[in-house]
Amino acid sequence: MKLRAKWLQRLAGHAGRVGLLLLAGGAVVLLWQPTEAAWWAARLLGVAALLLISGTLFLRPAYGQRPWHRLFGWAALAALGGHVVVTTGFQPVFWRWLTPAMPLEIVAGIIALLAFLMVLLVQRSRTLRRRLGPFSSLSVHRTAGYLLIAAACTHITLVAGMAFSAAVGFLSGLAFLLVEGLLRERHVVRLAATLALFISAIAWLAIGSMAETRLAGLRQAPIDHARFLHTDHTGLACAGCHHNFVDRTGTENCLSCHKRLSVSEASRIDSMFHAFCSECHRADNRAGRKFGPIDDCNGCHGG
Template structure:
């Protein structure tokens, strides 16, 4: 190994270490954020899958040493599988997201899952490795791993409750890990093209030509599909939620105006409401007051029209 290669290898190592530290810092902040008790397990397993997968990428399998790469990889798969099982078990409403209006963060989570399947398929399938060749199969394996990390970070950064500081640290950690990947990959253009396609697809869904199609079904959805109970919020000032309470009558439903949001908006309608409602409930929980659902979808969407939400 020449002097330049040694320097790049050392720089890549420092970048990977910085990325892991930033990821740990960001998810630590996320775990500190209040949530529903039943949601802690899903959240913890989700961030564990991300950190284990990131560590797996950083700890590439050197010959003749203890196989931490493989151990961390299987642990990441187990954590991801448990995260999906718990999420779908606690949230049967999850299947309603699989529509043209599916939130971007859920799309990113599905991409992360598919990328993990590609990682495992290339690693476990001897016939596939023979067809691709040793160097190409290894490149596909690693490229899918970096796509997994990018998609998982996007998924976590966009979920409700992620503070600006935590999201910035998360994306910074992702950036350092990608720098490490580009410095050490033999096929950086394949990695760059894969990440560019993923970023372009997310932008197309969120703000591109597909956004209007996705929002059309959302605008046609029932106005109060969450069955918001005003009787649970009699202690709040109406103007705190209804800005038209000040300038008009205050009788209109929130979504009457908000569902007309333009595709130029960077935040989806449901994302706006999820952040608004869950942040208010988090504030109440921190203050020791009675609070409503935070991350529990069924707490708002799964109740009967006349039922009371669990507190």
């Protein structure tokens, strides 16, 4: 791409490198969090896919150079494929999420997959490229690439919600990479509009009446009663979990009361209970005590 000025080029390069470093830092923090064996593969493959995709930004193809850009792209696709197969194949509960009430991290993950398809399609399909024209096809390829990075970072940040510093690393890394894109990109408006569309779509699904409509299905589904036994949890203070014993909000079951509360993304029953149950198990694991399932869906959802 032709650049408007030398100093802009230099600025874009610096911003991009800082962004990549921050992403790598976020990945290190994320990989530091304890989890089960099955999730290690999923995490490593997912993080590898994101770093490889971001790496392609620095290996822009030029005439007569080695095809690193393309090699990184294919390697990222392989890692992403592995990530999807490991998460959905070994954790069948995952499929229960694929309803309109799916969590936002899954929405972001699916958008990332679609953006990757777009990147590939524009690159591979001659007819499509001819139809888009030589310059606009390249710009669509690159815009989809930045959308892919933005969606993947959103996905990981939401999944890594418990690791605050990892989330900060991914979001600030993303911000620097997008600054790089906006400084370098010729079709700035198209890139900015695509990113704005992505953010508004996520916000639209997350808050207000749309969230309420989306989550109605989850609220009305019968209570699942994930595997929870008091005999696994002896010696803990009742009130540590039964906040309702203390604030006297009621004597009913946790889940039936919380199902009613699930009207927004922030109060949805699955994310609230996943955080509640897994945080304690994770802390026990860190402290070297006996612990329950952390991220392994099967550990709590039968199977």
